[in-house]
Amino acid sequence: MIFNSIEFAFFLVIVFFIYWVLLKKDLNLQNLFLLISSYFFYGWWNWKFLTLIAFSSLTDYLVGRQLGKSQNQSTRKGLLLISILINLGLLGFFKYYNFFAQNFVDAFLFFGSKVSLSSLQIVLPVGISFYTFQTMSYTIDVYRKKINPCKDYIAFFAFVSFFPQLVAGPIERAGHLLPQFLKARFFDYKIAVSGIRIILWGLFKKMVIADNAAMIVDGIFNDYSTQSPLSLSIGILFFAFQIYGDFSGYSDIAIGISRLFGFDLMSNFRFPYLSSNISEFWKRWHISLSSWFKDYLYIPLGGNRKGKWFSLINVLIVFLVSGFWHGANWTFIIWGLINGLLYVPLYISKGIKDEEFTQLRLTNLPKILFTFILVGFGWVYFRSPSVYDANQYLIHLFTGSGSAMYFSSSSKHLLVSLICLIGIAIILIVEIRYSRLKKGEVTLSNFQLILLSLLLLFMAAFKNPISFIYFQF
Amino acid sequence: MMKKFLIQLSKYFLIIALIANLLSLISNFLLKRSSIFKASFLVNNFDPEQAFDYFIIGSSRGLTSIGSEEIDQKLTTRGINLSQDDTGLPSQLLMAKHFFESGFRASYCILVLDEPDFEHSSMQINDNDYRMAPYLQRDYIYDYFRERERGIIRPYTLGKYVPAVLYSYYNTELFIPSLFTLFRPTYRHRFDQYGNYTYPDSQLNPENESLKFIQVQKKISNTLLYEFEEYLRTRGCQLILYVAPYENRELIIQQEVKAPLINHSSTLLENSYFYDPIHLNEKGKLEASSLLAKELQPLFQK
Incomplete structure (x- = not known):
């Protein structure tokens, strides 16, 4: 269910x-x-x-x-x-x-x-x-x-x-x-209404973005050796938003349903793809797990109390364990390691102060894009069935040996890809706006909610309902 | 508090349902006035007063194996190809009904019969049956879907009364294409002005090689064919069964249905005629159409 x-x-x-x-x-x-x-x-x-x-x-x-x-x-x-x-x-x-x-x-x-x-x-x-x-x-x-x-x-x-x-x-x-x-x-009317709002936003992310993107992502990842670099890039982009839509969508729905019963759950995502470095990303992605590892693994290991290099090892351990927590496969361990290694330079320099909310400017746009690309490469390992496949995926991406374009191989795929892009654009516009307002939760107006419901009805992948990715973890 | 919550929820539900149904009705209107799918292409592009000599019905093999244009040139007849890919015999009977119920007439129906329908047909809804959905208000179409839909969600059955259910469930198949027809109402989805479609040359078999055929014994005994034949008979139309060429199968057919059968399963002897083992390319289509026209000539003269 x-x-x-x-x-x-x-x-x-x-x-x-x-x-x-x-x-x-x-x-x-x-x-x-x-x-x-x-x-x-x-x-x-x-x-x-x-x-x-x-x-x-x-x-x-x-x-x-x-x-x-x-x-x-x-x-x-x-x-x-x-x-x-x-x-x-x-x-x-x-x-x-x-x-x-x-x-x-x-x-x-x-x-x-x-x-x-x-x-x-x-x-x-x-x-x-x-x-x-x-x-x-x-x-x-x-x-x-x-x-x-x-x-x-x-x-x-x-x-x-x-x-x-x-x-x-x-x-x-x-x-x-x-x-x-x-x-x-x-029963609190305002809390219940906020619950309904966030449920709808979560359903939009799950059913419009994640479930549609899954169709294209599956096709590209299952046949990556024939795909062109453009198609492989789209595979990474769509998977990045598939997993985000899927997991943050689930979290939003969970938070919304809990509110209907008078419960308050912690926020699990805070616009992670607007992060301008990996450190920020991990403070905004799957917050409940990151903070769990911080409180129950990183600090008991010694945290940063025993010097910089010792704490660096602790950070890497946390990332490795976090990767392994996701699944019993080397792909998840490598994914955790990649993120840990990407985090290291920031940790050593300590020169960057993480922002709670991103104010999108021309000056930080390259950093945001660079962070997204780094995270995207990590997702290739997360999504691939084996480390070999992930390596090959990236090799094909850079060597450009394939020419197939799965995302435009039929009118159906092209249409689904278009829906994904529209969904991604909507999610980014909304998140940039709320980030600017320094509001961690998307609270759409009545008119926007009606519009969102209609978009949900006419763009959701009703015939392709995919179980939530994180159920397997 | 709870009462207020439920009232507000109901209010928004009604507003959204109202707009969604309105959009669905507009979508339905757009699809019905377009040529994007065969059902509306037939209704909007041809005059029922001008009778056809024949119409072709089938799946992708009917769509691509024979060209009505080539047959018409050879026999100076007037035909149309109403085949749709990914359909089975029940969908093809539905299309035949749609042809006659829309006021059209024809003397012959060439049914391109596929192997899976030789003995019996699945009662499931085919992948591309949604293309008939704009005419869901018509009883023969509604009955077709109602008899076949299973499960909790029944978009076709409900869609007759609540169009939003149908158009949201089949959003990429119906709703979004209907928006496309707003800008290009004459667009036809993978067929020409006669309803034909041509596959390109195969990339798998660039070398021209003679084919070796495996003989396969088959029986045509599908009871739905009797219903098909009877339906056509009441409309003054004769059923002609046609088995299109295969790349490596020669069907030896034992026939229980009375309709004339043209078995061309092994008539094309080179792989240069084929796009894949069951579909022809342009060269194959021209050759198959020419061979079919020769067989049809005496039948049409009767």
Whole structure:
């Protein structure tokens, strides 16, 4: 059940009415209903994995309670270790077992020894990386005594499985989201309207830009060896906006739906393609993950407390782990490494101050374009099935051996490409404007919303509804 | 608060639905007055008072294997090619109905039958059936879609009453092309003024080689053909079945349907006639049309 499906529309309407009409006076019943709805939402995809999310929630609930009771430091450390081992163990098994097994075998083969280690037919549970990180952040924060352990198990289970952000974030911190489950929620007209607005904006990004771009991107990446440099460049441009439209669109819809239920989620994107350097980009792209790694990996590793070179290593570790978090493939690791290496010069120079919002000027336009191009090259590794394919893609881009133009190979492809370009232009115009206004959230006027809805209706790829890319992570 | 929210939501929903339906009706109007698809091309470019001698119906093989222009030159007849690529026999019967229901007449219908339709036809909607959608208000077209649509979203079935559903779902197929016809109403999408289309020479087989054919036993027994034949009979039109050339297949056909059959599956003996294994290029089309005209002459004289 994806956000842009008819099934989800029915689900949302039913849940919304029961939540606000029948249960509005009872917080516990509201939470219980959200928990049931969230499990139903998740179970729609594969009910068997509900046990996994329930087990993960139960582990951290119990560990959290014990952490609250214990003052003994070694006991507390042990409890934290249990939680981390269980959570990362599940994540590691489901997401990384085959990767490690294969690389283990390959490594031995490289040195002339044959090792037999069979790979398993493991189905990756949707959103496991997201809810695992969310529930881990709770335990770590309780351990650090930043928050108190949650006594209300229904509220806690609902916090872990909250359906708007369960499968692709934003990865919420317990300190921000969990208290919202514990206090009475009242329907707020203005918040609900802002929710609808941001949902529409998210749907536009997902269905008009990402889903249309996917058709062209798939065609180009699947047959890159015959494509011309122009076509390969368009492949990178469209994938950059496909993944942005897909993921930021999802985040916007998640934030909007949460508002309909009286919840406030953190912002996950802030106009990343207007960044004038890589450092800025990573402060604006997938903010909830970047800040998670900063708080729970970079700082525990020592952060910048042990000197410049030590912190540089920490930065590279964070980028590598971040890449690996995305998927069990060397392509993601290389992607993380590329971004880390691009970040290094900025980190060493420290001369550039990152801006929260970009004021587009002629002077910073080349920097923005240069940053976009660098990010785009990184996306080639992110999108390609293997490092070899990514390298070949870039070689073909620069050597120009192909002549095919997938994006204009038929009237249909040309039309879809045109829609993508119009969508990209709209997104850039809107983001430049809001960036100038120093507003992190796009809040369109009534007239603009009607226009956006019509554009959505007549430009969206309704026949090509693609699951959100980040579901696989 | 909730009441106000729902009222506002309903208000905006109605405004958007109203504008979307209005735009869809305009889109429908533009497509119906254009020549972009065969259905409207027929209605807008020909006079029903002037009867055709024949019309050609088929898929991409019907569209590109035979040229009505070449046949007309040889037989001094008047024909039109109403074939559409990516269609099956049910869509072709629908096009035949559209021909007659639009007031046109013809003595013969040359049905270019494809192998997948020899014994039975899929009940699914074909990829290019949307080209008939501008005439969804007509019962025979609506019934065609209604009988075939499955699933929760049924754009054709709903589209008769709420055009926005159809035109938004098929936005790249219908809505955006309709905007294009606003500027070029006479544009035809991949066919000429007679409804024919020609593929270029194949880039795969530059060398001219003699072909080797594999003999394949086939039976034509599709029950839909009886319906097709009967429908045409009530309109005073005779069905002629035609099997267009293949690059490497010789079909030995056992026929259960009474309509005359012209089997040219293995008549073109060189690969220079072909664009790909099932489609002809211009040279192939001229040759196939010439051979077909010879076969049609005695049939037309009857």
